[in-house]
Amino acid sequence: EVQLVESGGGLIQPGGSLRLSCAASGFTVSSNYMSWVRQAPGKGLEWVSVIYSGGSTYYADSVKGRFTISRDNSKNTLYLQMNSLRAEDTAVYYCAREGRYYDSSGNYNWFDPWGQGTLVTVSS
Amino acid sequence: SSELTQDPAVSVALGQTVRITCQGDSLRSYYASWYQQKPGQAPVLVIYGKNNRPSGIPDRFSGSSSGNTASLTITGAQAEDEADYYCNSRDSSGNHLFGGGTKLTVL
Numbered sequence: 001e002v003q004l005v006e007s008g009g010g011l012i013q014p015g016g017s018l019r020l021s022c023a024a025s026g027f028t029v030s031s032n033y034m035s036w037v038r039q040a041p042g043k044g045l046e047w048v049s050v051i052y053s054g055g056s057t058y059y060a061d062s063v064k065g066r067f068t069i070s071r072d073n074s075k076n077t078l079y080l081q082m083n084s085l086r087a088e089d090t091a092v093y094y095c096a097r098e099g100r101y102y103d104s105s106g107n108y109n110w111f112d113p114w115g116q117g118t119l120v121t122v123s124s
Numbered sequence: 125s126s127e128l129t130q131d132p133a134v135s136v137a138l139g140q141t142v143r144i145t146c147q148g149d150s151l152r153s154y155y156a157s158w159y160q161q162k163p164g165q166a167p168v169l170v171i172y173g174k175n176n177r178p179s180g181i182p183d184r185f186s187g188s189s190s191g192n193t194a195s196l197t198i199t200g201a202q203a204e205d206e207a208d209y210y211c212n213s214r215d216s217s218g219n220h221l222f223g224g225g226t227k228l229t230v231l
Contacts, residue, residue, distance in 0.1 A: 035220070037167075045159070045167065045210050047220035058219060094166055101173070109214055110157035110172035117166055 002026035002113055004095050009118030016085050016122075022078040022095030022115055030073045033098035035111065036080045038091035038120075046091075049080065050098065063089075085122045092117040126150065126215040128223035135229040136201045144196045144226045146211030154213040156194035158187060161208045161225075170209075171196055198228075206230045 008020040020036070036048040049059045049069040057069050068081040078095050096111035128148040136142035146156055155174060159167035169178050171187035184199045194213075198205055211223040 037220075037222075044225040045212075045222040047212075047222060050220070060219065099172070105174065107154045107214070108157075108173040108176075109154065109212070109220075110169055111159070111167070111212065112169040112172075112178060114166040114168070 004115035006115040006118040017083045020080040040091045130223035130226045133227045146194045150213045156211045158196045159210045
């Protein structure tokens with residue numbers, strides 16, 4: 001069964017750091033595009049970061065310079081290192097596998113599966 | 125613009141058909157994908173590409189696209205379809221965009 005399980009969330013003070021983990025089973029993290037997506041309480045989804053199978057990484061402007069996405073191939077696990085945390089980073093953080101495809105009719109992309117999410121609360 | 129716009133709320137009578145739309149310039153280059161999210165749960169992919177359904181998604185869910193608008197149609201809405209629905213695409217930089225979400229109420 002293809003599955004993602006996040007961990008590492010919690011309550012952290014502004015300016016602090018936290019590392020989220022996303023353990024995958026049923027597929028290989030390093031062979032896929034993997035993303036983090038967050039959702040602030042009562043709000044919509046916001047894409048945070050992606051790591052390509054080749055290792056390239058990209059970030060939303062809101063977290064660039066503060067967050068780092070990485071993976072451990074031996075553990076088949078994705079990570080999100082979050083530094084200089086702010087109140088506005090409070091959210092449920094989901095990891096998700098990304099699919100991409102291109103044909104003559106256009107570009108396709110999708111997220112499937114998603115993990116169950118881990119809550120990060122930034123507050124003093 | 126690098127935005128995807130959705131109606132905040134839509135309602136449908138039980139058994140009727142409802143269309144949820146998503147507008148944005150990026151949809152001229154990228155097909156939308158659609159996600160269903162029920163309270164306290166993670167999003168679930170329901171449609172991607174031209175009109176592709178993952179395994180396990182009922183065939184009452186379908187997708188379409190025209191110009192800068194993508195649509196998710198539920199034909200014969202069921203009570204269990206009541207949820208938030210989000211569209212997703214990518215912007216000109218290749219980064220991901222999500223619509224603001226549509227809350228679907230089944231009456």
